[in-house]
Amino acid sequence: MIPIDLQILKYIFMEKPIYYFKMKPYFQTSEYHDLCMYITNRSDTQNSDRLDKRDYTVFDLETTGFLPEIGHEILSIGAVRMNGNSEKLDEMHQLIKPIRPVPNHILSLTNLSRDALNQAPSFLEGFQRFLTFSENSTLVAHPAHFDVRFLRAMVKRWKLPEYSPPCIDSQQMAKYALPDVSHRLDPLLHYFNIHSLERHHALNDANMTADLFSELLLIMKKEHNITTYSVLQQLLNRQKS
Template identity: 75%
Template structure:
C-alpha cells in the first residue's frame, strides 16, 4: 500500500478525474435530482430534547478505507432503528456499488465478492434508502466521528446538499459513562455480555452497537442530569 502522501497525490491527479467521469452520468438522472430535492426539504429531526422520547438510528459502514477525502468509498450501510427504551422497530442492510475497484484485502475483510458489489445499488440509491430509514431520528455510531464524517465526505463528493445530522458518538459516550473500560467496541461488548456477531458486516455491527447504546443510555440516565440530548452532548464533548 502506498504511503498516505502518495495516495493523496494519486487521488488528486489520477483518480479524482476518473471518479468525476464515472459519476457524471448520475448527475443527470431523475433519481439524483429527487435526492437533492429531498435533502434540501428535509426538516429537523427529533423536536424533543429528552433522550427517552427520541428515536435512534444506530448504523455502521463498511468502506474501502479510512480516508474518504482521498477517494475511499462506502461498500455497505447497516442500520437498526430503536426507541429510547431500546426497542427495535426496523433494520436495513444495503450494499453499495463502488466507483473504483475494491482492493482484495477489503473484500476478504468484509466477506464481500466483486459479484455482490457489481449487483448492488449506486450510492445515490443506497443513501436515499438510508435517509428515508433514518428520517426523524438521531444517528448513533461507534465511533460517529468516522462514520458520520465518511458519509458527509461522500455527500460532498457527489455534490449533494450539505448533510449535518444530529448524532451521538457511542464511543465517546462509553468513555464518559465507563471511564475504567476500554471504549473500543469489542471490550464493551464483552463488558455487557453482548453476543458477538460476525464482525465487519455492517448490519451485525449496527445490531451490536444498538444493544451497547441501550446499555450506555441506561447508565447515563442514572445520573439525573443526563436526561436530555443537549446535556449528554455537552458531557461527551468534555471528554
Template identity: 50%
Template sequence: MEPIPSLQIIKYFLYDYFHIKRGQRKKYSKDLQDKITKELLTIHPTVSPKQSFQETTYTVFDLETTGFFPRLGDEIVSIGAIKINVNEMRFPEHFYEVISPIGEVPNAIYSLTGLAKEQVEKGISFQEAFLKFLQFSKGTILVAHPASFDVHFLQVMAKQWGFPNFKPLFIDAYFLANFLQPKVNNKLDGLITYFKIDQKERHHALNDAQMTAEIFMKLLVMLEEKGVHTFEDYIKIRGKKKGKLVFDD
C-alpha cells in the same frame, strides 16, 4: 486517526480523482439527485433541549468502506442501520444495502467484510443507497461508533456527489463510552466483550449496527444513572469534554 499514506495521495491526484469524476458522470441520475435534494430539506428531527432520551428514536448505523480516507477516493461498499428507542429494538425496521463503488475494491476489504466481488458489482449506486438511507432514517437522530468516522465519511461522499448540506443530528457512541467509563477498552470489539453482547460476524454493516445499537442502549441506561436524562444534559457534558455540542456538523 489512521496516518495518510503518501502513495495514496499521489495516486489520487494523478489518477483516482479523474477516474471517480468520470464514474460519477456515468452513474449520475438527475431523478435521484432531485429526490435526494428534497429529502435533505426535511431530514432533521424536531428535538427540544428538554427532550428525554426515552422520547427519541435513533438510527444506529455502520459503514463498510474501501479505506479510511473519503477525500482520497475511498468509498462506501455497504451500509447497515437499525431503528431503536429506549423501550425496544424494532424489527423489521432495519436497513442494509451493498453499494457498487466507482473505484476498485481492495482484496483485503473483500476478506474483511465477507462480501463477494459479485455482490459488490451488483450493488446499487451511492445515489440510490443514500436516498434510501435518508428515507429510512428520516425524523431520527443518527448514532455511530465512532460518529467521527461514519458520519464524516457519509458527509464527504454526499458532498462529492453534489450534496454539501447533509448535516444530520447525531450522537457519537464512542464519545459516550469514553465519558462513562474512561478506563475501559471502548472500541467496538472491547465493548462487545465488556457488555457480553451476543457477537455476530464482524465487519458486516448490519451486524455491526445491531451490536452498536445494543451497546448504545446500555450506555443510555448508564447516562440515566448519572443523572443525564435529556439532550440539554448531554449537551452540557459534551461541551465540558470537547467544547462542542452534540449536534456537530
C-alpha cells in the same frame, strides 16, 4: 502499503478525474435532482429533547479504507431503528456499488464478493434508502466521528446538498461512562456480555452497537442523571475538546 502522501497525490492526479467521469452521468438524472431536493427539504427535528422520547438510527459502514477525502468508498450500510426505551423497531442492510475496484484484502475482511457489489445500486440509491430509513431520528455510531464524517464526505463528493444530521457518538459516551474500560467495540461488548455476531458486517455491527447504546443510555440516566439530548451533547462536546 503506499505512503499516505503518495496516496493523496495519486487520488488528486489520477483517481479524482476518474471518479468524476464515472459519476457525471448520474448528475443529469431525475433521481439525482429528486435526492437533492429531498436532502434540502428534509427535517431531522424531533418532538422531545428527552433521550427516552427520541428515535435513534444506530448504523455502521463497511468501506474500502479510512479516508474518504482521498477516494475511499462505502461498500455497505447497516442500520437499526430503535426508540428511547431500547426497543428495536426496524433494520436495513444495503450494499453499494463502488466506483473503483475494491482491494482483495477489503473483500476478505468484509466477506463481500465482487459480483454482489457490482450488482448493487449506486451510492445515490443506497443513500436515499438510508435517509428515508433514518428520517426524524438521531444517528448513533461507534465512533460517529468516522461513520458520520465518511457519509458527509461522500455527500460532498457526489455534489449533494450539505448533510448535517443530529448524532451521538457511542464511543464518546463509553469514554465518559466507563473510563476504566477500553472504548473499542469488542471490549465493550465483552464488558456488557452482549452476544457477539460476525464482525465487519455492517448490519451485525449496527445491531451490536444498538445493544451497547442501550446499556450506555441506562448508565447515563441512572448514574449521571443525564436524561436529555442537549445535556448529553454538551457533555460529550466538552469531553472531546
